Amino acid sequence: MRVGDIRDALASLDGRLDDVRRHHAWSRIEHAIAEPPPARSSARGWWLAVATAAVAACVLWLVVRAASTPRDGATTVPMIATPGHPATIERAGLTLVLHGPGIAMVRERDAALSVVVIGGTLVAERHSGSRALAIEAGGNATLTRDARVAVHVEPGLVVLGAGERSKVIVERFASDAVGAATVAPPAAVSPPPDAAAPPPTTTAASPPPRRIRPPARSNELAPAVAADADEADADEADAHAVVDARALYHDAEVALSAHDRAAARRLLEQLLRDFPRDKLVDAARFDLALIANADGDHARAGALLDELIAGAADPNVRDAAKRLRAASAAH
Amino acid sequence: MTVRAASADAASAFEAIYREHAERVFALLTRLLGPDREREDLLQETFIRLHGALPRFRGDCSMTTFVYRITTRVAIDHMRRRRPLAASDFSDEVDAGLTPAEHVARCEQLARAVGLLAQLSPKHRVAFVLREVMGLSHEEIGTIVEAQPAAARMRVAKAKRVLAKLTAKEDR
Numbered sequence: 105m106r107v108g109d110i111r112d113a114l115a116s117l118d119g120r121l122d123d124v125r126r127h128h129a130w131s132r133i134e135h136a137i138a139e140p141p142p143a144r145s146s147a148r149g150w151w152l153a154v155a156t157a158a159v160a161a162c163v164l165w166l167v168v169r170a171a172s173t174p175r176d177g178a179t180t181v182p183m184i185a186t187p188g189h190p191a192t193i194e195r196a197g198l199t200l201v202l203h204g205p206g207i208a209m210v211r212e213r214d215a216a217l218s219v220v221v222i223g224g225t226l227v228a229e230r231h232s233g234s235r236a237l238a239i240e241a242g243g244n245a246t247l248t249r250d251a252r253v254a255v256h257v258e259p260g261l262v263v264l265g266a267g268e269r270s271k272v273i274v275e276r277f278a279s280d281a282v283g284a285a286t287v288a289p290p291a292a293v294s295p296p297p298d299a300a301a302p303p304p305t306t307t308a309a310s311p312p313p314r315r316i317r318p319p320a321r322s323n324e325l326a327p328a329v330a331a332d333a334d335e336a337d338a339d340e341a342d343a344h345a346v347v348d349a350r351a352l353y354h355d356a357e358v359a360l361s362a363h364d365r366a367a368a369r370r371l372l373e374q375l376l377r378d379f380p381r382d383k384l385v386d387a388a389r390f391d392l393a394l395i396a397n398a399d400g401d402h403a404r405a406g407a408l409l410d411e412l413i414a415g416a417a418d419p420n421v422r423d424a425a426k427r428l429r430a431a432s433a434a435h
Numbered sequence: 436m437t438v439r440a441a442s443a444d445a446a447s448a449f450e451a452i453y454r455e456h457a458e459r460v461f462a463l464l465t466r467l468l469g470p471d472r473e474r475e476d477l478l479q480e481t482f483i484r485l486h487g488a489l490p491r492f493r494g495d496c497s498m499t500t501f502v503y504r505i506t507t508r509v510a511i512d513h514m515r516r517r518r519p520l521a522a523s524d525f526s527d528e529v530d531a532g533l534t535p536a537e538h539v540a541r542c543e544q545l546a547r548a549v550g551l552l553a554q555l556s557p558k559h560r561v562a563f564v565l566r567e568v569m570g571l572s573h574e575e576i577g578t579i580v581e582a583q584p585a586a587a588r589m590r591v592a593k594a595k596r597v598l599a600k601l602t603a604k605e606d607r
Contacts, residue, residue, distance in 0.1 A: 105602045111567045113548030119462030137486045
């Protein structure tokens with residue numbers, strides 16, 4: 105082999121970037137530059153904040169306790185949890201488990217409990233005869249009689265769920281409760297895109313979330329008293345829907361990364377079929393159009409793009425679909 | 436594409452930079468690294484780094500040169516940590532119309548070429564690819580690798596000498 109042969113061999117390597125890979129790379133780039141997660145430093149910062157708050161809470165509690173006796177007979181107990189070492193309290197017919205890193209302050213008065221969750225994931229289970237549990241988190245408060253409630257608090261995010269939703273919250277945020285494979289990292293969460301944004305021009309992030317929000321409404325504690333059965337069923341269905349649509353989109357991305365357009369197409373078509381009102385449908389439709397173009401099925405691509413042009417929620421998506429439609433029409 | 440446009444409408448300007456250069460970046464990564472499966476990740480890393488570096492861009496070279504500069508840095512970082520490619524990694528690169536024997540021979544030839552290239556130091560490898568494969572001038576190469584054109588010329592020459600020795604040694 106000569107030097108010229110080496111040169112020719114390198115020149116012959118396929119350095120082309122097809123539309124699908126270009127688009128997906130852009131989705132990830134856009135997401136990364138929009139909100140770059142300083143992973144290590146934020147975890148360190150979070151730890152430092154938790155440790156500082158824990159020390160401050162303990163000192164304050166000791167000082168207050170030493171300085172005065174509560175006039176109303178209430179007792180306050182701090183809960184401090186670190187990853188892998190949850191804190192547990194059983195009081196007044198309730199079992200409270202705090203998964204860390206996190207802090208909570210539990211106050212008991214007249215056989216009633218209230219808890220202020222400063223950070224971490226709290227799971228509360230009621231046993232028979234217990235009174236309602238008051239939960240305060242992120243500046244919001246609620247009173248619950250649900251058999252099982254979970255609330256997760258971290259900087260910028262508060263989520264609460266009862267029943268099946270509480271299980272989703274625990275799975276997402278409480279790594280020591282479930283195991284690493286099912287856990288989302290405590291930092292850096294955001295919901296699925298409000299406007300699904302597959303094309304490069306949009307400002308909403310389209311790829312499946314590194315960040316997730318469980319089914320409960322964000323920064324808002326759900327009304328808790330005596331959950332309605334229909335609402336509980338709808339919530340459970342909603343939890344199922346959000347997880348599955350997102351999972352389908354994520355699996356489709358994985359398939360595309362492995363250049364398996366057929367598998368990606370099947371997953372995205374399933375998403376459209378099973379979750380027609382999900383916020384990811386526009387992204388799925390756009391990706392299917394790209395795949396159809398790559399497969400040479402320009403008629404199918406055109407039909408999908410026409411649907412987006414007519415009905416996509418985000419005007420940026422409609423614009424991108426128009427541009428891609430114009431490019432497809434050239435074939 | 437000007438970076439002044441980026442300051443006025445950062446998001447769409449950066450996206451335009453991406454659209455204009457993504458193909459070139461991917462091609463350069465392919466020439467430098469072979470059909471490495473992490474090329475797409477490296478493509479993303481290049482543009483993420485580019486986004487961070489844009490505020491420091493003074494317009495003293497073209498945007499393409501600036502992009503290539505970052506691409507070569509990303510590629511060099513990757514060269515230092517990845518495993519060598521095997522002949523099987525080149526299977527997708529080979530024309531499907533070949534006979535099985537031709538297919539295997541071609542994969543091995545590509546793997547040899549990339550393997551020989553990998554024996555160069557990263558800076559000589561970059562210089563060789565930019566000059567011999569991408570066809571850039573020594574001045575352009577110098578700007579990309581932040582060296583004088585004469586230094587770029589020397590690196591290309593040394594790369595060719597080393598490769599000639601390696602190929603002679605293999606052929607013996």
